[in-house]
Amino acid sequence: MRNIYDMTKEELEEYFIKEEGKKFRATQIYEYLYKKRIDDVEKMTNISKESRKKIKENFSFDKIKLLVKQEDKLVKKYLFELEDKESIESVVMFHDYGTSICVSSQVGCNMGCRFCESGRLKKRRNLKAYEMVEQILLIEKDIQKRISHVVIMGIGEPFDNYDNVMRFIKIINTGKGIDIGSRHITVSTCGIIPGIEKFMNEPYQVNLAISLHAPTNEIRNQIMPINKAYPLEKLIPTVKKYFSKTNRRITFEYILLRNINDHEEDAYNLVKLIKGINCYVNLIPYNETENIIYKRSKSVQITKFYDILKKNGINVTIRKEFGSKVDAACGQLRAGNK
Numbered sequence: 001m002r003n004i005y006d007m008t009k010e011e012l013e014e015y016f017i018k019e020e021g022k023k024f025r026a027t028q029i030y031e032y033l034y035k036k037r038i039d040d041v042e043k044m045t046n047i048s049k050e051s052r053k054k055i056k057e058n059f060s061f062d063k064i065k066l067l068v069k070q071e072d073k074l075v076k077k078y079l080f081e082l083e084d085k086e087s088i089e090s091v092v093m094f095h096d097y098g099t100s101i102c103v104s105s106q107v108g109c110n111m112g113c114r115f116c117e118s119g120r121l122k123k124r125r126n127l128k129a130y131e132m133v134e135q136i137l138l139i140e141k142d143i144q145k146r147i148s149h150v151v152i153m154g155i156g157e158p159f160d161n162y163d164n165v166m167r168f169i170k171i172i173n174t175g176k177g178i179d180i181g182s183r184h185i186t187v188s189t190c191g192i193i194p195g196i197e198k199f200m201n202e203p204y205q206v207n208l209a210i211s212l213h214a215p216t217n218e219i220r221n222q223i224m225p226i227n228k229a230y231p232l233e234k235l236i237p238t239v240k241k242y243f244s245k246t247n248r249r250i251t252f253e254y255i256l257l258r259n260i261n262d263h264e265e266d267a268y269n270l271v272k273l274i275k276g277i278n279c280y281v282n283l284i285p286y287n288e289t290e291n292i293i294y295k296r297s298k299s300v301q302i303t304k305f306y307d308i309l310k311k312n313g314i315n316v317t318i319r320k321e322f323g324s325k326v327d328a329a330c331g332q333l334r335a336g337n338k
């Protein structure tokens with residue numbers, strides 16, 4: 001049985017046209033599910049009894065289950081259990097400009113980035129779109145607030161689960177639904193080139209972030225094995241092509257790891273690599289985790305790195321820290337509860 005939260009509005013329209021010749025039912029259902037947040041078909045009272053019965057026969061309304069919550073003033077972190085007992089994490093952050101959620105896209109991850117806690121668990125499966133949609137629904141219910149921004153930056157590699165992630169984006173972007181504007185949605189990839197190629201042809205104005213983390217193949221190969229398949233001399237031209245096609249500014253994420261990629265020379269190499277690209281660099285102070293040897297760069301080094309980029313005309317910010325008190329480094333909550 002299909003989960004109702006996995007259905008795009010167009011698919012529901014097709015269903016209702018076929019079942020009862022009434023396309024507008026799809027709008028009604030979307031409003032019940034996403035505006036009124038009603039998940040009991042019996043309470044969808046302006047839908048006929050006969051139609052309600054069929055909906056119940058054809059769709060499941062099951063939800064993922066909230067297992068653990070950790071909270072701090074500006075951040076809450078959630079562990080959810082899926083129907084097959086696998087678990088995933090999401091994080092919600094309260095900013096001055098709104099509330100953002102960091103959504104997981106897979107159970108585990110196969111990319112093997114050496115510094116990343118979630119990569120220590122190999123991918124067990126892709127998440128279905130409804131399992132991503134429900135992360136938003138359950139968290140909004142918990143915080144009693146509307147989420148304004150979605151980043152697909154939790155556990156998993158979104159471009160290794162391309163179709164479900166696109167379906168998820170379509171569902172949350174739909175008017176009369178959760179209705180999150182595409183400019184408020186960001187997909188983050190470790191640099192899977194075929195995914196970027198496909199993504200630049202999608203009709204959405206969704207932001208793209210690339211986890212770059214190194215200015216040379218030598219360093220990137222060391223910390224991100226995916227670089228061997230998609231090295232910088234291929235990745236960077238793809239990013240340029242993405243910009244010329246979409247006109248959307250790209251974000252490069254760069255975790256600063258002490259003595260690995262945080263030397264002044266690395267900053268200059270980074271400038272060389274991305275100079276001329278319409279981009280924005282987000283420097284991320286590394287969240288240390290128990291099982292991984294990498295250390296966070298010293299603050300003076302972070303500042304030096306930042307200054308070099310800035311002086312050389314790169315748009316750069318240092319990511320504000322939210323998570324360290326609540327184990328919000330990727331994968332930490334799951335790791336601690338398994």
Ligand code: SAH
Pocket residue numbers: 111113115116117152153154155156157158188189190191209210211253255284285286287288289329330
């Ligand atoms: N696979 C995607 C999205 C998930 S990772 C990607 O690679 O972009 C989301 C971001 O968190 C990535 O930039 C990742 O490199 C970063 N990250 C992973 N572990 C981290 C840690 N311990 N501290 C800070 N950032 C981390």
